[in-house]
Amino acid sequence: MRYAYYPGCSLEINAAAYDHSVRAVADLLDIKLQELDDWNCCGATEYFSQDELTACAVVARNLALVDPQIKQLVAPCAACYLNLKKTDRLMADFPEMGAKINQCLAAGGLHYDPGRVVVRHMLDVIHDDIGERAVRDKVVRPLTGLRVAPYYGCQVVRPIKGCDNTEYPMQMDDLLKWLGAEVVDYPVKAHCCGGHMTQISEPQAFELIRRLLQSAQDYHADLILCMCPMCQLNMDGYQARVNGYFNTQFNLPILYFTQILGIAFGLDPKKLGFGKELVAAMPVLTAKLNGKLAAAAV
C-alpha cells in the first residue's frame, strides 16, 4: 500500500529515532511511504494562538502538495496529525473558511478540495491496514516478559473522533499483545504530557509529566511507549529535571512504539534510533529479553 508521508520538523532531528523506526518498520511491513516533497512545518499550536487563517493556510499547503495519485497521508507526530486533519475538517465543515484558505493557497498557485486527502496516524495504519495476522507473522523476537505502558497522549485520540476511543484508546495495547509483550493497563494513557508548557511554565508541565511517570512506575512498567515527539521529549528529555524538581528517582526509558515494533521484528537497534534517548533503554531491554537481543545484528 502506498501512502504520502509527512515526517514533520521534529522527526528531522530531535525525533530522528521515530523517523528511522517508522521507515524501517514500514519497509518490513510493505507499507510504501512516499515523503511529501518540500513539505513545510504544520505550525504546531503556535499559529493558532495568533492567527487562525494563517494557521490553516500553512497547513493546507501540505495537503495541496499531496500527489493526486495518492489518497492517504501518514503523519507520525500528534501535532502534525491533528493540524492536518483539523484543517481538512474545518474546510469541509465551514465552506466560507475553506474558500478563504483556498484564496491564500491561490497566492502560491495551489488549491485543495477538502476530503481529497485522508490523514492517518502510523499507529492506525499498522493496526487497521496491516492488521494482527501480518504483524504476528513478522515477529521473530517476541517481547515476552517485557512490561510496557502504552502512552497515547492527546492529539491523536482527541478531538476528532476517528480510529480509537477518545478516553481509553486500545490500538497500541492490541499491537503490543500481538508482539507478546505484557501490556500495562495504564490509567493515564490518554492524559496530557504538558505539550509546549515545558517551554513556558515548568512547574505546570513538570506536574503533568510526573503523573505519567509515577503511574508507570506504580504499575511496574519497564518502559513507556509513545507516539508523539513532544511526549517523548517531555518524558525523556525532562525526566532528570522532573526528578530534581520533585526529588523523585524515575528511571523510565521512553521509546517510540515503532522502535519496539522493530525490536520484535528482529531489526538492528541502531537502525531504529536506539541510543538517542536520554534515559537509556538498552539495559532494561537486554535484561528482560535475555539472550534474544544479543542474537541481533548489532
Add this chain to the structure above:
Amino acid sequence: MTTHTVRKKDSFLAQVIEATPGGERLLHCLQCGSCGGSCPSGPDMDYTPRTIFAMINAGERERVLAANTMWICVSCYFCTTRCPQEVPITDIMYSLKRMSIAQRLYHDTDAPALAKAFTDFVDKYGRSFEMGLATSYHLLNRPLQAMKMGPMGFAMFKRGRMALTPTKIKNIGQLQAIIRKAKELSGEERT
C-alpha cells in the same frame, strides 16, 4: 446559557462566537462544569472554562482576556470531547488567546513570545528551528530558566538531537506568498 445577550452584535459573546468555527455552540453551555473537572491544569487557572463562559456571557471582556485560563490550556481536548453540549472549548481558548494578544491584555505569560518566536522561524524558513528558539525565545525572555536547560540541551546535542542550523524548504517563496495573503485577509477581517 441564556441567549438574549447575543442579540447585541457587538457584544463580547458575539465576538467570541464569531472568532470560533462552531462557536455558536457556546449558547448551549449548561454551566455543568465538565470542562473544568476534565482539565489537567484546572487548579492552576484563575477561572475554569465554565466560569470563563459565564463571564463572557456577562460581557466581562477585560477580566476574561487578562485571565491566565487560556494560557494554562495545554490543548489536550479532554474538555472538548467530554462537553455534553459539544462546545468547541479548546478552540474557544485559541480565540481568547488571539483576542488577548490583539488587545494586549495578557500578562505574566511567555506564551505569546514563544508563539511569535516559533512562527517567525516558520515564516522565514518553512520549518521550525529548536536551536533558534533557544536563543530568540529562551535567552531573551527567560534567561534564568534557559541556564537550567543547559545540561539537557547538551545531552540532546551529544545524541544528535539538536541542529545548529535551520532547514529551509525549496519553495519558501510560495509559502511566504500564502502567509502574506492569509495575514492580509485576516487584517481585513479585523478592521
